Structure formats: structure tokens, C-alpha cells
Amino acid sequence: MPDLLSTTLSALADPTRRGILARLATGDATVTELAEPYAMSLAAVSKHLRVLESAGLISRGREAQWRPCHLEGAPLKAVSDWLDDYRRFWDRSLDQLADYLKTMPRDEPT
Incomplete structure (x- = not known):
């Protein structure tokens, strides 16, 4: 059984699914609207929605004939938390590069 982070990242790998999530970030929508x-x-589109639903990225409501899709943020938070370690790594690396560049002698214009 794959872990939740792998399932989420796999679902996010497809640009259509990322587009669907971006649309749902503005509010619930039907399959037709998506x-x-x-x-x-x-x-x-329904196949893409099933992948997103399996990853926990969306849920589907039931309002009579209307089955709106809704963005679920928890899996995205898990991805963000995982990326934070790498964000901190790059911040440190860029800070070290900036410090190093400050120590380099500057060429004087002739």
C-alpha cells in the first residue's frame, strides 16, 4: 500500500489534475463545469476526478442531481510540510552563497 505522500504526488503529477485543483480552489464545481x-x-474528466478522490484531494457531495466536487486541503498541507525541509535547505544555501559573494573582491572599473 503506497503512502499518502506518494499517492498525493502521483495525483499532482498530471497537469489536468493540477488544473482541476486550481479551479476547485475558487469554489466547488460539477464535473461538467470542471x-x-x-x-x-x-x-x-471523471477518471481524473477518481484519481484525485482516491488521493484525498477532493470530495464529492450529494445535493439531489448535483454532485459538486470540493477541494480537500489536508493532502496538500502534507506536501507543503514535506517541501518545507527542502525550502529551508535552499534558503540556507542561498544565504551562504550571498555571504560568499560579499567576500569576493570586486573588479574596479578602468
């Missing part, structure tokens, strides 16, 4: 910007069938 499919509008893409040149693909509703069945293809």
Missing part, C-alpha cells in the same frame, strides 16, 4: 476548459470527454 470539464469545460479541456478537450476531453466527461468520462475522461
Whole structure:
């Protein structure tokens, strides 16, 4: 059984799924609404939604005939937390580079 971080990253690897999540960040939407910007069938969009739902990135409600999709933030928070270690690494590395560059002699214009 894959870990949650791997499942989330795998779901995020596809640009269509990232686009769907970006749309859902603005509010809930139906499958039809989510499919509008893409040149693909509703069945293809539904497959993407199943991947996102399996990763816990979206949930689907039930309001009569309307089944809105809703963004779930917890898996994205887990990715952000995991990336924080690397963000701190790059911040330290860039700070060290800046300190090093300050010690380098500057060429005087002739």
C-alpha cells in the first residue's frame, strides 16, 4: 500500500489534475463545469476526478442531481510540510552563497 505522500504526488503529477485543483480552489464545481476548459470527454474528466478522490484531494457531495466536487486541503498541507525541509535547505544555501559573494573582491572599473 503506497503512502499518502506518494499517492498525493502521483495525483499532482498530471497537469489536468493540477488544473482541476486550481479551479476547485475558487469554489466547488460539477464535473461538467470542471470539464469545460479541456478537450476531453466527461468520462475522461471523471477518471481524473477518481484519481484525485482516491488521493484525498477532493470530495464529492450529494445535493439531489448535483454532485459538486470540493477541494480537500489536508493532502496538500502534507506536501507543503514535506517541501518545507527542502525550502529551508535552499534558503540556507542561498544565504551562504550571498555571504560568499560579499567576500569576493570586486573588479574596479578602468
